[in-house]
Amino acid sequence: MSQIIFLHGASSSGKSMIARALQHRIDEPFWHVSIDHLRDAGVLPLIRYRRGDFDWQSDRAKIFDGFHKSLAAYATAGNNLILEHILDTPRWAEELQVLFRPHDVLFVAVQCPVAVLVERERDRGDRPQGSAERDQATIHLDRRYDLEVNSVDDVDANVRAILQAWHSGLRRSEFSQTLA
Numbered sequence: 286m287s288q289i290i291f292l293h294g295a296s297s298s299g300k301s302m303i304a305r306a307l308q309h310r311i312d313e314p315f316w317h318v319s320i321d322h323l324r325d326a327g328v329l330p331l332i333r334y335r336r337g338d339f340d341w342q343s344d345r346a347k348i349f350d351g352f353h354k355s356l357a358a359y360a361t362a363g364n365n366l367i368l369e370h371i372l373d374t375p376r377w378a379e380e381l382q383v384l385f386r387p388h389d390v391l392f393v394a395v396q397c398p399v400a401v402l403v404e405r406e407r408d409r410g411d412r413p414q415g416s417a418e419r420d421q422a423t424i425h426l427d428r429r430y431d432l433e434v435n436s437v438d439d440v441d442a443n444v445r446a447i448l449q450a451w452h453s454g455l456r457r458s459e460f461s462q463t464l465a
């Protein structure tokens with residue numbers, strides 16, 4: 286059984302910042318994984334999707350299906366994961382719950398006030414404007430977490446809270462329902 290710390294929050298909510306600090310602090314090796322890493326490494330031919338050479342909408346489902354299965358493969362091979370992701374598509378939560386069933390998942394909400402999200406999104410300028418606010422209004426509905434942190438709080442304090450929850454072994458999220 287591997288450990289998965291799943292940071293779930295809107296675009297610009299601060300998941301990456303927390304994930305990096307957590308990976309630096311935690312006392313076991315954890316991979317930090319995000320679909321953004323595939324994007325930033327040039328794995329996906331995004332320029333050509335944007336240019337219209339290929340149809341993103343028709344390929345999106347298989348891209349994320351492969352990403353989700355790769356996460357399970359990493360974990361099943363014995364690798365611990367800090368996953369940052371946005372469950373913005375119907376069925377993804379259920380799919381990941383099944384894929385992560387053999388593993389110990391700490392499901393963490395990364396919350397952030399909308400006004401701060403909007404400001405961060407504007408400042409970074411590399412995300413579609415409005416997506417953070419839209420995420421924040423939708424992605425936390427019906428989710429059940431082990432822990433919620435607010436990214437306006439100090440990053441180190443959030444990392445400490447996550448480590449404490451992880452070490453406690455208490456799991457009550459929708460992912461723990463499916464523990465083997």
Ligand SMILES: Nc1ncnc2c1ncn2[C@@H]1O[C@H](COP(=O)(O)OP(=O)(O)OP(=O)(O)O)[C@@H](O)[C@H]1O
Pocket residue numbers: 294295296297298299300301302303321369405409412436437438439440
């Ligand atoms: N606690 C914080 N205080 C100040 N700025 C922050 C904080 N957390 C994140 N930011 C800033 O907000 C922006 C988005 O942060 P980050 O990349 O961590 O978010 P994210 O949730 O991973 O976003 P995405 O899902 O869009 O990749 C960055 O410019 C980052 O510097």
